[in-house]
Amino acid sequence: MPHIPLDENLPGITGLLNYRQDTALPIRQLTQILLRGESTLTPGERELIATVTSQGNQCRFCTAAHSAAADAWYGDRLTTEMVKTDLVNAPVSEKMKSLLEIARRVQADARTVSTELVEKARQQGATDMEIHDTVLIAALFCLYNKYVDGLASVTPDEPEFYDRLAGILKNKGYLPSPDRYASLNETK
Amino acid sequence: MPHIPLDENLPGITGLLNYRQDTALPIRQLTQILLRGESTLTPGERELIATVTSQGNQCRFCTAAHSAAADAWYGDRLTTEMVKTDLVNAPVSEKMKSLLEIARRVQADARTVSTELVEKARQQGATDMEIHDTVLIAALFCLYNKYVDGLASVTPDEPEFYDRLAGILKNKGYLPSPDRYASLNETK
Numbered sequence: 001m002p003h004i005p006l007d008e009n010l011p012g013i014t015g016l017l018n019y020r021q022d023t024a025l026p027i028r029q030l031t032q033i034l035l036r037g038e039s040t041l042t043p044g045e046r047e048l049i050a051t052v053t054s055q056g057n058q059c060r061f062c063t064a065a066h067s068a069a070a071d072a073w074y075g076d077r078l079t080t081e082m083v084k085t086d087l088v089n090a091p092v093s094e095k096m097k098s099l100l101e102i103a104r105r106v107q108a109d110a111r112t113v114s115t116e117l118v119e120k121a122r123q124q125g126a127t128d129m130e131i132h133d134t135v136l137i138a139a140l141f142c143l144y145n146k147y148v149d150g151l152a153s154v155t156p157d158e159p160e161f162y163d164r165l166a167g168i169l170k171n172k173g174y175l176p177s178p179d180r181y182a183s184l185n186e187t188k
Numbered sequence: 189m190p191h192i193p194l195d196e197n198l199p200g201i202t203g204l205l206n207y208r209q210d211t212a213l214p215i216r217q218l219t220q221i222l223l224r225g226e227s228t229l230t231p232g233e234r235e236l237i238a239t240v241t242s243q244g245n246q247c248r249f250c251t252a253a254h255s256a257a258a259d260a261w262y263g264d265r266l267t268t269e270m271v272k273t274d275l276v277n278a279p280v281s282e283k284m285k286s287l288l289e290i291a292r293r294v295q296a297d298a299r300t301v302s303t304e305l306v307e308k309a310r311q312q313g314a315t316d317m318e319i320h321d322t323v324l325i326a327a328l329f330c331l332y333n334k335y336v337d338g339l340a341s342v343t344p345d346e347p348e349f350y351d352r353l354a355g356i357l358k359n360k361g362y363l364p365s366p367d368r369y370a371s372l373n374e375t376k
Contacts, residue, residue: 003306004316020317023221023324026214033211058299102338110338111246118191128192129208132339136211139334146327150290150298151320 003151009185011154011161012061016147024176027143031174034137041130043170044073045096046137048083049103053138055084056107059145061155066141068159068166095124099134106138161185191339197373199342199349200249204335212364215331219362222325229318231358232261233284234325236271237291241326243272244295247333249343254329256347256354283312287322294326349373 006015017024035046047070054062063084070080082090087097098121105112118131126134156162164184172180194203205212223234235258242250251272258268270278275285286309293300306319314322344350352372360368 001303003301003303004320016320020320020324022225023218026218026221030211030214030218033214037210106334106338110334110336113191113338113340115189115191115340132192132204132208135338136208136335139331139338142334143327143331146294146298146330147324148298150294150301150323150327152301152303 002153006151006153008154010181011156012065013144013148013153014165014181014184015153016151021176028174028176030140034133034140036173039129039133040127041099041133042073044070044079045092045099046133047073048080048092048096048100049134049137050141051080052083052087052100052103053107053141054145056104057142057145057149059149061148061153062141062145064155064159064162065165065169068162069169072163072166072170093124095121095126095130098124099126099130102131102134103138106135107142110135110139190341194339194341196342198369199344200253201332201336201341202353202369202372203341204339209364216362216364218328222321222328224361227317227321228315229287229321230261232258232267233280233287234321235261236268236280236284236288237322237325238329239268240271240275240288240291241295241329242333244292245330245333245337247337249336249341250329250333252343252347252350253353253357256350257357260351260354260358281312283309283314283318286312287314287318290319290322291326294323295330298323298327 004019006019010018017028035050036043039046047066050066051063051070054066067080071077074080079091083092083100087100098117102113102117102121121131168180168183192207194207198206205216223238224231227234235254238254239251239258242254255268259265262268267279271280271288275288286305290301290305290309301323309319356368356372
């Protein structure tokens, strides 16, 4: 049960963003810029950064939500699954492997992002802005993970819930929108 | 040395917020609402939440900056020092001690914020919104700490630097402002 009264039709982060909408707006805007704004990283690649960060924080809600979002962009479930369980052999570029390793270190202890690792990413083609954005996306998802779990928001068990949420994120993005979550709890 | 090219006159978070200003704006807006907006917690109390979070993440820049900011609001250095080193005996309310303990758990592992601890805070007078804001401020400062250290931004050694920065934060708040950091590097 959540530590504060949240709309029970809005599990995970959705109820929190609804609870205090004035703080939700800049969080949503920052997410929209970083995950959907102009970038040399694809939306799918950026969802993978969100996913490995959430996985590192063991935030079940965010890990499931952003795995499903990455799956929606990649059009398969294998890529995200491999990134989470066997990064070395995952079907992503060597540059992405280095950026995902940077994200994991940001999550665990940001002071361990070494010059060597950044240099390796750069040799694999990463730009300064890609390195910057990887760190900031990982930092932002630490905020989300801690917000969601620190207030004990509800984590649905059904995989179908996260696929519906991922559809909303893929089609509508992260900014507020009318009837945003109308389809969230619909069952077949 | 920072992992990406930052203005060397803008150490710590200041250079990062200058590097990518479109993402900086919502971060600044969120901080202004949470730390300076309408609240039943004082600005000094909210700076203490930022401080213990940064201390937990061992982010030297943010810990020094927000310790100095809390000092500026409290008008002494003892309160913050005691909060950081001996919370039980610190000269803050019992409610604040519980909220600061919640912030520390959000930083360390947000899943450890227990119903018992939240209930204790509530019995000491904490409202739902104060509990919400404590968690979100701690989550936001995890973002800041990881942004600052994940990109290896510069951490000045001189305490006077942080007092100058704290003066800017106390007088101007967190939103962008003209010549915001003009006095940051001035020496007597």
